[in-house]
Amino acid sequence: MDIHRRSSCRLLAGVLVAGSLVAGNAHAAGRTGGQPTAAAPAATQIAPVFDLAPLPVTSGQLVQYILSPAGQIAGLLLGDGTQVFCPQDLGENLPAIARPGEQVSISGLKGIGHPIVRAYAITGPRGQRIADVRPASAPAPYDSPSIGPDVPVDGTVLAPLYDMQGKVQGAIMRDHSVVYVGESNATRLAAWLRPGASLHAIGIGVSGERGTAINAREIGPDVNQAIHIEPADAPPPGAFPGSAGYDVIPGSATAQ
Missing domain, CATH: 2.40.50 (OB fold (Dihydrolipoamide Acetyltransferase, E2P))
Structure with missing residues (x-):
């Protein structure tokens, strides 16, 4: 009987000690602000290279x-x-x-x-x-369609359309259409691109939910006075791809 009594006492003591350890650990975690393991953080977003705060x-x-x-x-x-x-x-x-x-x-x-x-x-x-996470790099060029449907634009000019260097390159219309003519054409057609002027233009572009924009191929105050111009995205003059002179470099011995 003594043996059984001693065994029971040892078992009860072990249970009490284990319970004390668990309670002690929980109390220590509460004192130190211990929290359950947090989920893995989300992927870090790309940050700008430079501090943009000083910009106007x-x-x-x-x-x-x-x-x-x-x-x-x-x-x-x-x-x-x-x-x-x-x-x-x-x-x-x-x-x-x-x-x-x-x-x-x-x-x-x-x-x-x-x-x-x-x-x-x-x-x-x-x-x-x-x-812009790459403000030091040059802006990527915007694609311009070489083929596509002709889109007509008729209306009144709201403002000249500038480029990022401050050069006039076309017109923004009161109906929100955008007409591109290129810098050289804009210089000689300045009277047609002034605010309040009537303008007709046709060229390859887009017209949809976000708006209308074209590279003008014909332009004038109206359809009866329209003239042909080289579109803003026209390739430089020279031999066409596949022709005999396409691979000839001007000024080289081959060209002479």
């Missing part, structure tokens, strides 16, 4: 996207007439944070003498922000 901020209502003739968003027009240009990555993400009619804030470089801004970051009305 331009705010206003987004009136329309400025499309390229291929339908890509090359920028946006604000209610005060400011044209905001952005690299391709920023343009692709813009519809996800802001739509026409909403307020936006742009961190970017303001033009001198022209109502233009080169955007490096854009914040939408719900606090969502997109930023």
Whole structure:
């Protein structure tokens, strides 16, 4: 009987000791703020290379996207007439944070003498922000269609269309259509591209939910006065691919 009594006592003591250890560990965890193991953090988002905070901020209502003739968003027009240009990555993400009619804030470089801004970051009305993560690199060129349907544009010019260097390259119409003619054509056709002027143009481009944009091939005050021009994306003059002179370099011994 003594043996059984001693065994029972030892078993009871072991249970009490184990319980004390568990309680002690829980109390220690509570003192040190111990928490259950957290889930793995989400993947780190790419951050801008440079501090964008010192850049001037331009705010206003987004009136329309400025499309390229291929339908890509090359920028946006604000209610005060400011044209905001952005690299391709920023343009692709813009519809996800802001739509026409909403307020936006742009961190970017303001033009001198022209109502233009080169955007490096854009914040939408719900606090969502997109930023150029490669501000030191040159902006990627926008594609321009070489073939496609002819799109006519008829109406009144709202403002000259600038490029990122402040050069006029076409016109923005009051119906939000965008007409590209190229810098050299814009210089000689300046009277047709002034605000308030009537304009007819036709060329390859896009027309859809986001807007209309064309590379003009014919342009004039109306259809009866339209003239032919070289489109803004026309290839440089020279022999066509596959011809005998295509591989000849001007000025070389082969060309003489």
